[in-house]
Amino acid sequence: xxxxxxxxxxxxxxxxxxxxxxxxxxxxxxxxxxxxxxxxxxxxxxxxxxxxxxxxxxxxxxxxxxxxxxxxxxxxxxxxxxxxxxxxxxxxxxxxxxxxxxxxxxxxxxxxxxxxxxxxxxxxxxxxxxxxxxxxxxxxxxxxxxxxxxxxxxxxxxxxxxxxxxxxxxxxxxxxxxxxxxxxxxxxxxxxxxxxxxxxxxxxxxxxxxxxxxxxxxxxxxxxxxxxxxxxxxxxxxxxxxxxxxxxxxxxxxxxxxxxxxxxxxxxxxxxxxxxxxxxxxxxxxxxxxxxxx
Amino acid sequence: xxxxxxxxxxxxxxxxxxxxxxxxxxxxxxxxxxxxxxxxxxxxxxxxxxxxxxxxxxxxxxxxxxxxxxxxxxxxxxxxxxxxxxxxxxxxxxxxxxxxxxxxxxxxxxxxxxxxxxxxxxxxxxxxxxxxxxxxxxxxxxxxxxxxxxxxxxxxxxxxxxxxxxxxxxxxxxxxxxxxxxxxxxxxxxxxxxx
Numbered sequence: 205x206x207x208x209x210x211x212x213x214x215x216x217x218x219x220x221x222x223x224x225x226x227x228x229x230x231x232x233x234x235x236x237x238x239x240x241x242x243x244x245x246x247x248x249x250x251x252x253x254x255x256x257x258x259x260x261x262x263x264x265x266x267x268x269x270x271x272x273x274x275x276x277x278x279x280x281x282x283x284x285x286x287x288x289x290x291x292x293x294x295x296x297x298x299x300x301x302x303x304x305x306x307x308x309x310x311x312x313x314x315x316x317x318x319x320x321x322x323x324x325x326x327x328x329x330x331x332x333x334x335x336x337x338x339x340x341x342x343x344x345x346x347x348x349x350x351x352x353x354x355x356x357x358x359x360x361x362x363x364x365x366x367x368x369x370x371x372x373x374x375x376x377x378x379x380x381x382x383x384x385x386x387x388x389x390x391x392x393x394x395x396x397x398x399x400x401x402x403x404x405x406x407x408x409x410x411x412x413x414x415x416x417x418x419x420x421x422x423x424x425x426x427x428x429x430x431x432x433x434x435x436x437x438x439x440x441x442x443x444x445x446x447x448x449x450x451x452x453x454x455x456x457x458x459x460x461x462x463x464x465x466x467x468x469x470x471x472x473x474x475x476x477x478x479x480x481x482x483x484x485x486x487x488x489x490x491x492x493x494x495x496x497x498x
Numbered sequence: 499x500x501x502x503x504x505x506x507x508x509x510x511x512x513x514x515x516x517x518x519x520x521x522x523x524x525x526x527x528x529x530x531x532x533x534x535x536x537x538x539x540x541x542x543x544x545x546x547x548x549x550x551x552x553x554x555x556x557x558x559x560x561x562x563x564x565x566x567x568x569x570x571x572x573x574x575x576x577x578x579x580x581x582x583x584x585x586x587x588x589x590x591x592x593x594x595x596x597x598x599x600x601x602x603x604x605x606x607x608x609x610x611x612x613x614x615x616x617x618x619x620x621x622x623x624x625x626x627x628x629x630x631x632x633x634x635x636x637x638x639x640x641x642x643x644x645x646x647x648x649x650x651x652x653x654x655x656x657x658x659x660x661x662x663x664x665x666x667x668x669x670x671x672x673x674x675x676x677x678x679x680x681x682x683x684x685x686x687x688x689x690x691x692x693x
Contacts, residue, residue, distance in 0.1 A: 246517070246663060246673075249519070249663075250623050253623040253626050253629055253661070254623060254625065254626060256626075256629055257623070257625065257626040257627065257628050257629040260628035260629060260632070261627070261628045264628060266560075266572055266573060266627075266628055266631075267560055267572065267573040267627055267628075268573075268625065268627060268628070269573065269575055269624075269625040269626075269627045270557070270558060270559050270560050270572075270573035270574055270575050270627040270631075270649075271558065271575075271577065272560070272573075305560055305562050305572045305573075307560075308558065308559075308560045308573070308648065308649060309647060309648050309649070310649070312647070317532065318647070319646075319647025319648065319649070319650070321647065349625075350577075351577065351578045351601075351602070351624065354578065366689075367689070377689055380685055380688055380689070381685070384681050384682060384685045387602070387603075387674070387677065387678055387681070388601070388602055388603070388624075388674075389578055389580065389601075389602040391601070391624040391625050438688050441684055441688065442681040442684045442685060442688075443677065443680045443681050443684055444677060444681050445677070447601065447602075447621065447623060447624055448602065448603065448674060448677055449621075449663070449665070449673065449677070450673070450676070450677045450680070478624070478625060479625060480625040
């Protein structure tokens, strides 16, 4: 049965997996980065430490990074499901996960500066809902760290300083600028989730949604696939490297989505995800049986 | 990798240069945004002895309290240091710190402070929370836990072979400036490339 308790238990395990177990495509990209870097370089040492850390976190079922981030989830549900119940269940799961040290108490009252202590707060966790035709509930979760969230940015084209016009060449210029501005501060090598178009809210929302894509997939839109490939190659020519120590591995993946826009606006929104690209997904059928997804 | 014992003396600190790998053993203290502001509001007598000669670690750990009331670090990687740029040089100067551990590097004010006071910026690998928590052997005590919460409290810890890299030294050297300059030159080259 799909009771609230069933949701809470499943979401707790979803959070544990996201916090402690880095997805295999991300691990593979980190390994490829390590093998690319010169043998005695700081870049290589950093990636070796990162990969040791990934193994250790999985073995200990403990957080990969102490900044366990904002839990952001995309929930698809069939007609008739209570989204309020799902929201409550996720809040409870976050509190339990915090008590079990899968998450850090990470919510701070902005006005008083006081930590809520239990991991939950206003808009923490944050859920996106979408009704669909499938008879199951699917939840895709990311844990979005604060360091990388701080280097996310939204550009408004045209941008005179960067000579960036309202076309894909303009997009290329501002994305590379964002990577240069971030240096190592977003915990490079990162993953770029990008949205072209939309408004200031939908742009950030879609840029984060792009982070759900596996690193190895190919964009179905040919011109965006080409842009993703070029940006990945060029971002890695910037020489920023892991942690900003210098090196060939600055970015692990680039994922670009597009939304329509108003005639007056042309936003390019970039969400930077740290190397600890934590995501996990689960599908629950009508009986409450869970299938763990990639 | 050179092994250094905390507390550090000025001579040792001034001899180290950007690019050196170091393993730290001894007592250090954590402190981040709220702590830095608080340390400068007035002289904090009770905490001062735990800062003198050692390093402050920009870290907001995940901490578990054990049945006997003691604490254990569950995850403990560095946080972004640049937010402490307005305070860092003054905190080093006032409390006699010999270094800072964090990630992402710091700016010119801190770099000048490192030179003046004889201190280092030590970079830990961001996100490596398990590897670094393993190097934390004991939590000695904590200041301001109730007021600041777990991530922002000042935790006095014993570490063993805590791995860091010198990325800003007491001679004015900064790896972060070098990398930034290089990446900006590459950026200009890429922008000049045909569309």
